[in-house]
Amino acid sequence: SSGINAEWPLRPGKCGRKKVWLDPNEASEISNANSRQNIKKLIKDGLIIKKPQTVHSRARCRKNREARRMGRHTGTGKRKGTANARMPEKVIWMRRMRVLRRLLKKYREDKKIDKHMYHALYLQSKGNIFKNKRVLMEHIHKKKAESARLKTLQEQAEARRNRSKAAHERKSARNAQKNAEMFAHIEDNVAEEES
Numbered sequence: 001s002s003g004i005n006a007e008w009p010l011r012p013g014k015c016g017r018k019k020v021w022l023d024p025n026e027a028s029e030i031s032n033a034n035s036r037q038n039i040k041k042l043i044k045d046g047l048i049i050k051k052p053q054t055v056h057s058r059a060r061c062r063k064n065r066e067a068r069r070m071g072r073h074t075g076t077g078k079r080k081g082t083a084n085a086r087m088p089e090k091v092i093w094m095r096r097m098r099v100l101r102r103l104l105k106k107y108r109e110d111k112k113i114d115k116h117m118y119h120a121l122y123l124q125s126k127g128n129i130f131k132n133k134r135v136l137m138e139h140i141h142k143k144k145a146e147s148a149r150l151k152t153l154q155e156q157a158e159a160r161r162n163r164s165k166a167a168h169e170r171k172s173a174r175n176a177q178k179n180a181e182m183f184a185h186i187e188d189n190v191a192e193e194e195s
Helices: 022-034 037-045 060-068 089-109 115-126 135-192
Strands: 021-022 048-050
Touching: 021 022, 022 037, 022 115, 089 115, 089 135, 115 135
Parallel strands: none
Antiparallel strands: 021 048
16 A cells, blocks of 8 residues: 555565565555655654564474374375385395395404305395394304304214224234234244254
């Protein structure tokens, strides 16, 4: 209704046309204002006011987000995309591979597994053998226990072989000594008979 540009009065306050309130009761006085100084006076007197910012609360949004974290509002009726679009299989695969590879690397650095076992398990992980970290750890413990068992069995077999070899050597030495004694005795008898 006034002759002045509605954006002009509050330009210093960086405010748009719809944020300016002009007092309807003082329309004639406002329309007579034709300089910045007059407008500043009107602002000071409260005839022209910058309207307060409209509230755009995020309280409801936050509340809903908290509920969704607890699993509410996520049933079949609330879903728009496919399961793969909502949580891609590739992302799940990448996360799983990274977890398994990180574990293998840590075990190798801690000398819990050697580089050969590491390589074999790395390839098995890539081949989708292990569903998760727990399964991989169980597999490693089982493998280590199995290799330790085989090692002890080999050591026992080796010890058994060594024992039997030593016994055989002792026995052959004893037999050789007996034979030597026997031959010496025979030779003595023969010498006595001849004399």
